[in-house]
Amino acid sequence: MKTIVEIGKAQFLIVESENGHEVRIHLDAAGAEFLIETIRALMRAPEKDHAHLRTGAWGGKELTSGPASAESELINMVTIHYWPGGQEQFRDATKSVDGNR
Secondary structure, X not given: OOOOOOOOOXXXXXXXXXXXXXXXXXXXXXXXXXXXXXXXXXXOOOOOEEEEEXXXXXXXXXXXXXXXXXXXXXXXXXXXXXXXXXXXXHHHHHHOOOOOO
């Protein structure tokens, strides 16, 4: 099942990384509302689900293109995974992929 969230108006939502260890999210009111609604839509899903946020260069329109600062690297896709069963469900699902978890 794939959750789809319609974008009603222009928004500012940039995800960037300066050092590969930290993610920064820059947004305005419309971007914040979009992110909140995306998460709410995932939470309405009866089972685990995910949503992709992408820049135009990656075939989406959810993220704004262009880095927020000269020192940052633009993140072109963010995938938000929702696990209604929490961390235990996540561990069980990923155990078969990575036997160390």
